[in-house]
Amino acid sequence: MRVHRRHALSSALIAVATAFGLAFGTACSSDESSTPAPEGETTAERSPEGASERADLVSFKLDDRSQAGITNIWLTWTITNNSGKKSNYSWDWEAIDANGTRVANGTQLETDVQPGQTATGEFPTTLKSTEGVKLNITSFDRTAAS
Template structure:
């Protein structure tokens, strides 16, 4: 049932999109390598205030998650969906995925996290490949 809801939300959300590939918010890169300042996202995409890799590896067990925060800056209850990719220094995609936040009230922040298949965060960069916000019904 949950899979059907996610698919429906993603299909509905496709109508209002930011088609450009953008880096995840600069403070959320997985490594601490200084990066050139990138243009900050505008509009709906700016609602994704944090998107980062979180290395939770312990005792030789790899456990790397993506963690995110959405803050609804619109005046209406909203659903969000976005696609992302993790790439290495040469631009090779290591993994990708989709995230969803639903029923976020105006001014409200929502947080989430999801496990990845990454084995390391060193030199890995997150990019947002698609971002959508739609009014909740």
């Protein structure tokens, strides 16, 4: 009986991991070009039909919260859902230093954003400085949430 439960649990975990991998891989594969991150806070109005979903990412920037000699740099973002459907967002980003070297990269997610709703988020980084660092969005995708 004990072996059967482990097998069932293993199968369930593998199924969940596979589903997440397929969904995430599909969500992140729509745009391979690199674009600069939006700068500062801007006001977004409801997009006309056919407007780029990328415009929903209103702000994406580095926030240096370092103090007392301790480095503490975060990513912060604001997304406004300009579509008519509840949406999930995923985007890949990279941080490039003044020499053109990638010093960090990652993927961010924002889920279940209602039409017209604005969502904000933050995430810690491993960056040691923001001096001369530029953020680029390397892919961005909005999908309908269930």
